[in-house]
Amino acid sequence: MEEWLKISLTLSLIGFLKEFRPSEAFYYEYLVGPKNFTEDQVNREAVPTSIYSTLVLQVFAFLITDMCRYKPLIIVLGLSGVIMYSLMLWTTSLLGLQIALGFNGLFYGTEVAYYTYIYGKVDKEHFERVTSHTNAAILAGRTSSGILAQVLVSVKWMDVEQLNYISLGGDAIQFNHFNNKQYFPAMVLTTLWACLLPSVKESIYFQSEEVGLLPFSKKVMSAFVVIKGHFTQAFTNPRVVKWGMWHGFAIAGYTAMEYYIQALYSLLQTEDQDLYNGAVIAVQTFLGFCASLLAGYVSVTWRNKLDMALAASSLVEGILVIAISQTENIFLCYSLYILNSTLVYFMTTLIMGQIAKEIVENSYGLVVGIFTFWAQAFTAILTAVVSSEGTGFNLDVRGQFVVYGSYQFGICLIYVVIAITNFVVSKGTFMLELQ
Structure with missing residues (x-):
């Protein structure tokens, strides 16, 4: 298999996994339901935290992505998702929720590294095909997670809280319909697969061939x-x-x-x-x-x-x-x-x-x-x-x-x-x- 295709498949898998977050479909119901936050707390204090943190962290990530040569920021993306869903599951305070959504901002802020990795690692002739693969994988991840979330909630095999375990990954979940336990690695696997990405030796601006020495x-x-x-x-x-x-x-x-x-x-x-x-x-x-x-x-x-x-x-x-x-x-x-x-x-x-x-x-x-x-x-x-x-x-x-x-x-x-x-x-x- 050609090197560019291996990179494309790895990137595509990361894209699929990072978008495979069934809990996103019912996050509001989860926060005002099982977590017992009020509507005002969610709408006026929690959600704005995510928006403002994304803005600030996006600037930071944008400035250092090329300098760090993409891969470290993609790993940070996965880790921020793990921390976010861990806090979403176990925090009981508004401050804890705001911190969780701050990591949500880091998750979205570091996505710039994922989307620009191909420009530093893949030859120009393959840009269009790799972009096509990754976009398809991202959309497939979102579509399949939406379908899974709807099916699990509608047939009452899972509640809106348990969906967060799928998004987090690595935790055993007891299906209400089945007796056996299943393991669902989403954010955890995103991080692990990001570690397997080849390092970028040259970036567009800070590590190009012309300025490397x-x-x-x-x-x-x-x-x-x-x-x-x-x-x-x-x-x-x-x-x-x-x-x-x-x-x-x-x-x-x-x-x-x-x-x-x-x-x-x-x-x-x-x-x-x-x-x-x-x-x-x-x-x-x-x-x-x-x-x-x-x-x-x-x-x-x-x-x-x-x-x-x-x-x-x-x-x-x-x-x-x-x-x-x-x-x-x-x-x-x-x-x-x-x-x-x-x-x-x-x-x-x-x-x-x-x-x-x-x-x-x-x-x-x-x-x-x-x-x-x-x-x-x-x-x-x-x-x-x-x-x-x-x-x-x-x-x-x-x-x-x-x-x-x-x-x-x-x-x-x-x-x-x-x-x-x-x-x-x-x-x-x-x-x-x-x-």
């Missing part, structure tokens, strides 16, 4: 010269800036909504209804995969009209989110959320494909990292404004979703203005050429 101080200077060049090339391109900004805005709104959607499900649930959060995640992820795949085959020959497409997408997202905020039917809420997610997957994949055509190849990881940070920063701002106690409006769940929908309308307005401005400028230029 230089003293550390000169390595840093040389690296920042290359980073500055990549940054300047990307962010002096107006198309990269406006498309990347939209990507950040869209992901921020979607992420903020995703953090609180289970609280809305719980609000809409009647006494005689079961929750189908796991099934929603499975369908959402599968349709997201299909939408991402479709976006990869869309040939955008109407690049100058893309701004209006972004405006239209934000308008539709805003309508869907406002509808989600007002519905009283949980199944309608599920359906609207899945539609919104599918649209986001399609448009963000399409936009990042367009951005990739505008930048130099080795700068893709840097540019994606910057836009990811942009998105997380806006997620933190949205959270502080709409839901955090003491710093924002402290809105209830429905009120938060009204703001998220209005936020999408605001993005729509911005890109309508950009599209009209571009049209007027281009028409003026055309008239001058005729003269």
Whole structure:
């Protein structure tokens, strides 16, 4: 087997395992149920901790990932998941929960190392195939964990607390339906498989062949010269800036909504209804995969009209989110959320494909990292404004979703203005050429 394929399979397995977290489908029910935290404690104090810590730790991880050559950060990703689920299982205090969600922030913050490892270890000719493998594995992990969570809870083979043992791994779980014990290694196996990844001898900036023998101080200077060049090339391109900004805005709104959607499900649930959060995640992820795949085959020959497409997408997202905020039917809420997610997957994949055509190849990881940070920063701002106690409006769940929908309308307005401005400028230029 070729070396690049071995690396791809190992990365894919890590991607599958890190996303195989059945407890994620019912984390809200777990916290306000068996853990006995109040809704306000979860929504106002616990969830914001995860969002803010992700923002801070993402900056730290982004700065040292290339310097540490990826693998150590991927191991930290696995370990942070082990610590997080251990605390989620055994803590009984709000402070313990906040610490656990701080490690959740570390988990998401260090994902940048996983997504950029291929750029430092795999030859350029294999980038597209390895990216395809890892993306498929990640989506397979999310889909299968959602299905498993839904089946186990629906047939009452497990409760929402026991799902956390599957996410953690390495602990014996007694099925209510079976007499034998099974072992489910998820975060533990993620860490172990990360240790088996080949070390990266050269990275893009700090450990490249050109600077490998230089003293550390000169390595840093040389690296920042290359980073500055990549940054300047990307962010002096107006198309990269406006498309990347939209990507950040869209992901921020979607992420903020995703953090609180289970609280809305719980609000809409009647006494005689079961929750189908796991099934929603499975369908959402599968349709997201299909939408991402479709976006990869869309040939955008109407690049100058893309701004209006972004405006239209934000308008539709805003309508869907406002509808989600007002519905009283949980199944309608599920359906609207899945539609919104599918649209986001399609448009963000399409936009990042367009951005990739505008930048130099080795700068893709840097540019994606910057836009990811942009998105997380806006997620933190949205959270502080709409839901955090003491710093924002402290809105209830429905009120938060009204703001998220209005936020999408605001993005729509911005890109309508950009599209009209571009049209007027281009028409003026055309008239001058005729003269």
